[in-house]
Amino acid sequence: MRARARRLLMPEVGNIDDVAVQLPGMRVAYEGDALNEADLADTWTEQLQEWLNQAISAGVAEPNAMVLATADAEGRPSSRSVLCKGLDTRGVVFYTNYTSAKSHDLTVARYASVTFPWYSLHRQVTVRGEVEKVNVRETAEYWASRPRGSQLGAWASPQSQVVRSRRELDNALSSIERRFANVEEIPLPPHWGGWRVKPDTVEFWQGQRNRLHDRLRYVHTHDGWHVQRVAP
Template sequence: MRNEYAADQGLSEDDLAADWHTQFGRWFAEAVAHPLPEPNAMIVATADAAGHSSGRTVLLKGYDPDGFVFYTNYDSRKGGELAVNPWASLVFPWFPMQRQVVVAGPVERVDRAETEEYFASRPRGSQLGAWASTQSRVIPDRAALDDAYEAVAERFADVDPIPPPPHWGGFRVRPESVEFWQGRASRLHDRLRFRRTEGGTWVTERLAP
């Protein structure tokens, strides 16, 4: 069966939507329909105050013209790094489609009401896990984590809905650039980028592969 995203298809300026979020919506819908496993999985790269970087995979939970939203423990490594250096890069690695989307921009916390709305939609087990895990901290063994989970399950046995922990919530990455990368033959890939200028307007530009 021919791959409809074959390397000879490419991505031209004529194919590109008028704005990054419409273009992302198109590609994301195609990634979901492909279907790819976890099409909303993205690599989030952050750095501490000294510039030491770290990366991890998280799940995108929403996007709109204001940016990309994910949720985490604010006391985690990424939460601590974003507190002192509120800038991140995101990579959506859609390898079977020979595509990736690369985002960079400043990061801010979402408001508490938005966090509470999303937290209420999570499975109860995931809600309890958010309370039980001291994310990114060293723990002695698996039993310590299981014991913490059992303790919070007992604590919230008669509570419904469970509220989000005070140290847990969302981040929104507000893009300064969004690059759409389409693989091509002979490593002559197509790279088209939306970039916000200092004046706040957006330009599109082609990057050499």
């Protein structure tokens, strides 16, 4: 039974050595429009919103998905995908469990980077800067907009902790469902909330021919925001 399950999860792709041989030749020729300084919006917020709208219009799967990079107290990096749930002049926001591994990293380092990887558009945007917790009022407003199942899951999951089995998670969810069975509005968990990445740099990357990609970076200095072109 286990062998059959492994076959279902891992379909035949040929000898692993054959796959490794193919890797050096895997590439995509980027043919996108050039990204020039004159094309940029006045602010990084407006530019990111414009590209995000274009990603939505183009049908990009989960266009608000971004890769969050953090580091622990020993400097060991971790990355994972999260969903952007807020964007304004203060930064970009995502929500998570405050007892999770990512939250531990952010509490220690107070700095993070997120990248929106819009592969089909040959684009990416990287936002880097200090982090802060989103205030309870904003968190509560977002929490109220979440589907009930997602709210129950946030209460049930001891995020990033080792669990013995899937059944343990399912049992935890069942327990939470019973706990809130007669509760119309599920309360915000005390261990759950938002993080905001407050950028000091925001880089817009557009793929170009011959790997001479366009990289334009908004940089925050003592006298405001400036745009730099960075070599690919």
